Amino acid sequence: NHKKGQWNKNIKKDIDPLQQWEIIGELGDGAFGSVYKAQNKETGVLAALKQVTINSEEDLEDFSVEINILAECVHRNVVGLHEAFFFDGKLWMFIEFCGAGALDSIMVDLEKPLTESQIRYVCHEMCVGLDVLHRHHVIHRDIKAGNVLLTMDGEVKLADFGVSAKNTQTHQRRDTFIGTPYWMAPEVILCETLKDTPYDFKADIWSLGITLIEFAQIEPPNKDMHPMRVLIKIQKADPPSLDQPSKWSKQFINFINKCLVKDPKQRPTAAELLEHPFIKDYTDKSSILDLIYESQKETSRY
Numbered sequence: 001n002h003k004k005g006q007w008n009k010n011i012k013k014d015i016d017p018l019q020q021w022e023i024i025g026e027l028g029d030g031a032f033g034s035v036y037k038a039q040n041k042e043t044g045v046l047a048a049l050k051q052v053t054i055n056s057e058e059d060l061e062d063f064s065v066e067i068n069i070l071a072e073c074v075h076r077n078v079v080g081l082h083e084a085f086f087f088d089g090k091l092w093m094f095i096e097f098c099g100a101g102a103l104d105s106i107m108v109d110l111e112k113p114l115t116e117s118q119i120r121y122v123c124h125e126m127c128v129g130l131d132v133l134h135r136h137h138v139i140h141r142d143i144k145a146g147n148v149l150l151t152m153d154g155e156v157k158l159a160d161f162g163v164s165a166k167n168t169q170t171h172q173r174r175d176t177f178i179g180t181p182y183w184m185a186p187e188v189i190l191c192e193t194l195k196d197t198p199y200d201f202k203a204d205i206w207s208l209g210i211t212l213i214e215f216a217q218i219e220p221p222n223k224d225m226h227p228m229r230v231l232i233k234i235q236k237a238d239p240p241s242l243d244q245p246s247k248w249s250k251q252f253i254n255f256i257n258k259c260l261v262k263d264p265k266q267r268p269t270a271a272e273l274l275e276h277p278f279i280k281d282y283t284d285k286s287s288i289l290d291l292i293y294e295s296q297k298e299t300s301r302y
């Protein structure tokens with residue numbers, strides 16, 4: 001019917017994805033449907049496949065936002081969309097497979113935090129990825145170690161498994177539920193006017209600061225506190241900092257302090273952070289390749 005929204009050009013219609021792709025495994029049960037490992041029959045390329053049953057036009061619009069974000073923000077530091085299908089009442093998203101998985105699982109498997117040189121490299125790559133998203137008016141809104149993927153050759157990619165990312169252009173807000181509070185910026189909790197203003201992308205910069213503490217200590221600050229109490233504490237208390245500052249460089253501590261400023265107007269942009277001495281021109285991936293090697297040895301032990 002003519003009322004149907006303009007069809008999303010990034011989604012292939014009425015083609016059976018399993019003609020081109022073969023499902024070769026499961027990647028655990030996600031919040032939205034389940035996620036599989038798939039392989040392209042022709043090219044051998046690996047993908048993470050998410051199938052979502054579409055029950056309404058609104059569902060389709062919601063997931064179209066996600067597909068449009070990925071189709072628009074094509075960059076080595078943002079997880080890539082191979083292709084998307086609408087078939088058999090389901091949306092099929094084939095995402096480039098990142099072989100080493102998410103950084104929170106790596107730290108949990110190895111039962112240790114990242115070293116400062118590993119944090120410097122990952123932080124640099126995350127700032128480049130955030131700059132790409134923010135330049136496309138996309139706010140991630142759930143930056144944390146669990147949404148940072150690593151490929152086997154040490155590439156760092158921003159992902160969003162909770163799918164809270166919001167495309168300010170379409171002002172379509174993803175599900176209104178509050179995500180995990182530990183990484184949440186003060187203004188996001190208070191719903192201050194700054195939420196929907198040119199500063200709302202600054203929330204990702206605060207979450208980046210919290211994520212750097214998570215990389216250094218395996219957990220974000222206040223992790224053992226009840227989530228509701230955390231919301232109040234983030235509002236009231238001074239910004240968190242590293243438990244053992246003497247273990248870390250002055251530059252690292254200074255970088256975190258720059259991200260964890262409560263007033264979003266005073267927080268730097270991702271582009272400005274890329275000029276900070278802690279990460280400026282830092283592209284040495286050797287320390288993260290060691291981490292991936294250790295992590296693969298650890299998990300292949302079973």
Ligand SMILES: COc1ccc(Nc2ncnc(-c3cccnc3Nc3cc(NC(=O)c4cccc(C(F)(F)F)c4)ccc3C)n2)cc1
Pocket residue numbers: 027030035048049050066069070073078079093094095096097098099100101102105133138140149158159160161163164165
């Ligand atoms: C041992 O465990 C693992 C786990 C994951 C992996 N590798 C991997 N590589 C790529 N994707 C995934 C993945 C895992 C679970 C759920 N979803 C995954 N990818 C995925 C991501 C998305 N969407 C986004 O990441 C996304 C959505 C909105 C915005 C954004 C962003 F703002 F970051 F660009 C990103 C959509 C569909 C899929 C299948 N997992 C390898 C081993």
